[in-house]
Amino acid sequence: MLSIKNVNQYYGGSHILRDVSLEARQGKVTVLLGRNGVGKTTLLKSLMGLVPIKTGSIEFNGQPIHNATPYARARAGIGFVPQGREVFARLTVEENLRMGLAYKSGSTPVPPELFDLFPVLKQMLGRRGGDLSGGQQQQLAIARALAAGPKLLVLDEPTEGIQPSIIKDIGRVIRMLADRGDMAILLVEQYYDFAQELADDYLVMERGEFIARGEGKDMETNGVRQLVAI
Secondary structure, three states, rough: OEEEEEEEEOOOOEEEEEEEEEEEEOEEEEEOOOOOOOOOHHHHHHHHOOOOOOOEEEEEEEEOOOOOHHHHHHHHOOEEEEEOOOOOOOOHHHHHHHOOOOOOOOOOOOHHHHHHHOOHHHOOOOOOOOHHHHHHHHHHHHHHHHHHOOOOOEEEOOOOOOOOOHHHHHHHHHHHHHHHHOEEEEEOOOHHHHHHHHOEEEEEOOOOOOEEEEEEEHOOOOHHHHOOOO
């Protein structure tokens, strides 16, 4: 579904991403782990077209997208949940969800499935996004990214600052979405136990390059916990 090959990225004179290559498979959760400041978020911004790559290629669903605009990538079927959630604080929950449908007809309904995944949102449709708890905002941000039915869901540290009960709910939803088989999921995470529980494939980044990769079932055997320990 997603293929990133030999991507290099620079900020000023600093080489941030170094020949980075990865694949995210349909029906699988690909987990990217690493400490703060190693280039994970830069990689996601490059994937979404928020920063241009210097060299390399990005293909989605068999088509090159590395020169496409961010909105074209979203229309192609990539849903992005940024770090920090970035919900629209003054808009209601329903209006936030409709932002995920912005490029569709104005009469397009909010998919009822979103309320099956996150029941709390149905109870809060008229509440402003800024009045929700951090965990509720994270559920809203994920639901907004899912509204248009993406083929690739990209999540940047969805457990950050979230209470344990909602972390479990989010993990359940991610696993359910992957198991349906029609979506690839790329999850950037620092919380090792959450990542290990969900990972079908894993990659570990350090100083802008991948230093380990493999199948999720082998993470403990391969010492991944030690690689990402602070």
